[in-house]
Amino acid sequence: MSLIVQKYGGTSVGTPERIQNVARRLLATQAEGHQVIGVVSAMSGVTNTLVTLATDVSGDTTPPEREMDVLLATGEQQTIALTSMAINGMGGKARSLTGAQAGITTDGVHTKARIENISPKAIHELLDSGHIVIIAGFQGIDRDGHITTLGRGGSDLSAIAIAAAVKADLCQILTDVDGVYTCDPRVVPNAQKIETIAYEEMLELASSGTKVMQNRAVEFANKFDVNFEVRSSLNDNPGTLVTQENSSMESVVIRGVSLERDQAKVTIENVPDKPGAASRVFSAIAEAQLNIDMIVQNVSKTGLADISFTLHRDDLGKARDAVAHVIESLGGETRFTPQDGIAKLSVVGIGMRSHSGVAAQMFDALASADINIQMISTSEIKISVTVDGADIERAAQIVHAAFKLHMI
């Protein structure tokens, strides 16, 4: 007998029928002889409704984060009760636990709390008496008894933390995709589902557009060595196992290709090449809470630098506002030059550490298809380039084929 944690997201529990489907799956897993813990999110739509109510009652004021947590935590609390009822309705034995009841203690940072500890005693007692245990994801309680929530992707985080605390044999993240693919199958029809992927590869793919899970949850799994499987809640196909890097992974040079659309590039031209100039630009960007990505700087012989970075096109206006006073203070030569309509293509793989020539192979493939590369940035296991937005799908197909990812 092994102990399995299954996490179901908001879409998977979005209607009474879907909750019943989740109940059936949990029961089927138990019937195979396992102890089963279900971690569930709020029914899809519930959180948005609650946020709207919060806005409506608050006038022009931002709702206090402590109260936001009290409000939002009700979403998951409803789902745990309903899921337990559905299991009961099918003749099974289930018990719901809120974050607090499950012993999930966090720090006191409301709306983005960090899990500090999980005492699995109550969970084990219920499992040992034959219950399926249904735990509210996304929420916990701090040392002073305040309700906290974990922020975006919090339910995945809950599931992985619970799996670590109860020493589960497997943690399954049930979602609306079948697993992690070598590329988006809507772009590359012969993209393959990846059987096994390393935490780091998953992190790099996520940060370059393949959003299956939030990175926080993957990082947590990596830290506490929790193997988890991403699979579909709608069928019984095996999914993708996310685990520690192992030597066999190195034989695959590239694990996957990911693409990010709707990007823009900003170039701050003619920045005086002296200490602190770049720092002032990026401090202003950070203060405006803008996510920027690839950063490239070139210094010309004139002693003026061009600093470029990419960001989502919707953030262009905010970026312009954020750096306006910095540019002014840097003198008349400095200019803000935006370029819209670009996209980002990344290849990710632990294997590239031990295989040289990956970048060359990628650039060659793009060049042979007459696709112009604008910016390049690399990490140890990732190479990203920007291309014209109109070329991105073709670029993905060509690179996918060049690394023979349809044949894994």
Next chain:
Amino acid sequence: MSLIVQKYGGTSVGTPERIQNVARRLLATQAEGHQVIGVVSAMSGVTNTLVTLATDVSGDTTPPEREMDVLLATGEQQTIALTSMAINGMGGKARSLTGAQAGITTDGVHTKARIENISPKAIHELLDSGHIVIIAGFQGIDRDGHITTLGRGGSDLSAIAIAAAVKADLCQILTDVDGVYTCDPRVVPNAQKIETIAYEEMLELASSGTKVMQNRAVEFANKFDVNFEVRSSLNDNPGTLVTQENSSMESVVIRGVSLERDQAKVTIENVPDKPGAASRVFSAIAEAQLNIDMIVQNVSKTGLADISFTLHRDDLGKARDAVAHVIESLGGETRFTPQDGIAKLSVVGIGMRSHSGVAAQMFDALASADINIQMISTSEIKISVTVDGADIERAAQIVHAAFKLHMI
């Protein structure tokens, strides 16, 4: 400075605008120099939606009561957060507390738990630091950490229990009526709002049709000597103060007239007059969980008794089914005779203890109006009669006038 508990029901918090109205009222009370606790119900409609979801996921099974409590408790938890946000949005300082956080411990009887204890420490600390404290009504937590709910009228009960625990100077039950009236103003247009009423009178009025609050809450207030005021959440009119009986109350013979429509009378005719016969009839009724009211028995010279009782007309069929086997076992003479279309009129007043002739005065008034009295039952402070349903409004008007209740 005094400490005031204000309870707002589901209709009073039914929309974001109404929650803002509640926030304004709580702030205004604090601005008058008081410490303020708000006890709130779920937004009207929310509980019904949750019950429907519970039914939908449960198939043909009744949802487990423990999980029902987990589900329903989210309704009040949402309201406390939203009310606190609304106060915050108006520049005030508020803090929400769930039943568990407010230290409301109950027994473990899910869906109709009894409050065992309230530890007011957290509440006092928040009040002392200038917060308006918003507490979820209707819910608590048992000794094992399970979420419990208090059943119908539970939020009133919470408010009164909290008022007792924090030794509040006043508990206000804010509702959609202006207070308790000498009779339903839709029936008797010159009915008067009662300034002060004794707990016992309130209980008798409630049990005879004037449903302002559940009796459990009134009984609790009586037991713990909590004065409370029933008043409107929609205006600033003074309401009705419910308090211990005092000597000045005796000068008013009748406090109010209440009426109950849609009643039916059942007569079990020719019951053998021997020990246990009546008991078997009423045991069968109790097993079917039917609420019956006035009970009258007459024994004729033949040694056969007629037993009559009243109940809601909708329960007539269930009553017939419930007693069918008892009637059969009592022999061929015994018959079930229903009479539909009757109504009940009651007069209530502590003063009738020390004033004789109240019954005579009531019967005279009805006789003078040619209204036939069918059944009579009396308690120490109440006289109830049944009349033809078509006569009930006229009967109420005549009795109201006979006791000069329009002139209090």
